[in-house]
Amino acid sequence: MTQPPTLDNQTGHDNNPFLHLIHSPAIILVEPQLGENIGTAARAMANFGLRDLRIVNPRDGWPSEKAFKASANAYPVIENARIFTSIEEAIADLQFICATTARPRDMVKQILSPETATETMFHKASENQTIGILFGREKSGLTNDDISLADAIVIAPVDPTCASLNLAQMVLLMGYEWRKQLDPATLGRKTQFDGPAKEGTELKTNRPANKKELVNLFQHLKKELEYAGFLRSVEKTPQMMRNVRNMIIRMQPTDQDVRTLRGMIASLVKGPHDSGQK
């Protein structure tokens, strides 16, 4: 299994130099029918840091109040959207294009998954190529003519019995996979890139307990368990205490955890009778 990404990689990429060096893909919506769908697609773009929205012949015109509302505050994406009257115009400046489709077409064209498509696009972008992703009409998708303009086809690995994703969902998956390409943790797997200061895989407010604290805890617990008669079998005691040590070590306790555990043990042993005395 791969190393889990660090906290920083999960929550923010502000200090990720790749965000500023790599051109993100343009998102090209071909003849979308409903403003709401344009809005939710824009929102999904914003979730993953995509900015370049291009719309070919939106059926209900532009600007669209419905798109604006449905974008749930992703206004910059909507406001900066560019409208085109043909796909050819919309992709004129782009060098590598993927076309999303729900099913393969009868064409000789490379078929990629969202992951391999974004890997390929990232590779192109890192060579300063301009890239984009085509998304079709809600009902009918992209025509074969549309697709013929693309360098590759992208199909999501959906369940064949329930295969249709809506426009915003497909934009979401592509945006998500693109974002993963920019993640230093992902980059680390591919290119040995070390990324920014790795601060461990967990949020730690306390330091891990040291072995001395753990040994003291084990001794405290053993003494009380012996006193209570829990460790009556002399032969079984070593195995039992090994199990207990393994359990507690698996817990990866902090120094505070060790204090809590020792407090609990002392309290359970003392019982309620003395509890008012302190």
Place this chain on the structure above:
Amino acid sequence: MTQPPTLDNQTGHDNNPFLHLIHSPAIILVEPQLGENIGTAARAMANFGLRDLRIVNPRDGWPSEKAFKASANAYPVIENARIFTSIEEAIADLQFICATTARPRDMVKQILSPETATETMFHKASENQTIGILFGREKSGLTNDDISLADAIVIAPVDPTCASLNLAQMVLLMGYEWRKQLDPATLGRKTQFDGPAKEGTELKTNRPANKKELVNLFQHLKKELEYAGFLRSVEKTPQMMRNVRNMIIRMQPTDQDVRTLRGMIASLVKGPHDSGQK
């Protein structure tokens, strides 16, 4: 770059043996507010072949006409959804749980990406463990108490300036990553994968405790700590018990470990006076 998956991997997994051998994660929606959101979440599940929907206290009751409509034909998921009155009940039979959150919490808990979380879950499932994913309320997410029942936290790598994903979108991303785990192309990349459920290859005397056993342990411990006067501060009790739950869950106890811990607690409480009686 990896080899692009073949067409078969992209469009259908019907002949993928892993689909039938591996238990998919349960999707647990905690106190969802709107039926529409339950419906779109169910649809996202169906898109990626997930079937086991569990709902804790849906605000607007159940069954929900709105959920049914919004599911866009994912009726089997909606019709087979199970309703629970507490998270503890909803996860009682599960052995490994991830909690989806928008931000890290002040807890010592492993933080995973959707990808690493599903890798981990796939690994657990291939050892025949039962797995699930918790999703919080639309407005407020999961509470720290909810999260303390989970083995790990999942955070999607969103843009920090536009970080919120809706319920169905988060379910979509998790379902998508889960599906990728089952994809033969993905499996091909995993060098360590030996296939599911090989009996006899590993000496396993114990199974991981399920959440019901853990909840019973927490309740037992809490009762005794209260009785002993350890939990005297009413305000601090919830935080203290969260810490204890987190510690024990990090321990990844087996069913035998839970019995050992409960035996230790009982013994410490009873003390030496009765030890000669048996």
